[in-house]
Amino acid sequence: MTNILIADDDIHVLNLIDIHLTEQGYKVFKAYNGIEALEILNKELCSLAVVDVMMPFMDGYTLTKEIRNLFNIPVILLTAKNQIEDKERGFHAGTDDYLVKPFEPKELSFRIKALLRRYDNNPDEYIVRIGNTIINKKSYEVKVGKRTILLPLKEFELLYFLMSKPMQVFSRDHLIDQIWGLDYEGDERTVDVHIKRLRERFSKLTDHFQIKTVRGVGYSLEVNRE
CATH class of the missing domain: 1.10.10.10 (Winged helix-like DNA-binding domain superfamily/Winged helix DNA-binding domain)
Known part of the structure; x- marks a missing residue:
């Protein structure tokens, strides 16, 4: 079973993604901030992280940089903003993909599958x-x-x-x-x-x-x- 980490301080978003991805056959680990997310990644072997930009204690950009430095997994950033500057900052932080809220859970699922295929076929594995x-x-x-x-x-x-x-x-x-x-x-x-x-x-x-x-x-x- 593929493990997915979801980091978002909005419990409704967490639960929505959890239900949808669990139905898709993934095992979901939920974190309410960046610090919790890193603690989970240090304990569990996750294949991908979905990270919200606006979180307490550690924002999504900082968390993405930490993940990129410590783990070889893809990252999808979630944000309520759709400004080019925010996207640029996200990609500079090391994100692999970007999804603007509100989004359809199916679209998130498509993007997760695409990234997992890309990493599976990548010699960087x-x-x-x-x-x-x-x-x-x-x-x-x-x-x-x-x-x-x-x-x-x-x-x-x-x-x-x-x-x-x-x-x-x-x-x-x-x-x-x-x-x-x-x-x-x-x-x-x-x-x-x-x-x-x-x-x-x-x-x-x-x-x-x-x-x-x-x-x-x-x-x-x-x-x-x-």
């Missing part, structure tokens, strides 16, 4: 970006700013897995299954060694993320939004 760090699963390259890094295969796969699922906690056994496979006969200390190497490599290169140890559980890649 192999690319994950957090802050100034970009990891490309096709070229097996990691870029931090202007610097390109080639990692040993298992280190790359471990970093890609963790960056693809930020703010989620994984046990050592789960990481072994995902990276080394079910038939791996080594022990969980292998994970610790690879995590240590990744920390040593990237702690001096970026402060946008760090791999945290969760005592008694395993590891989590945490994103720094400041």
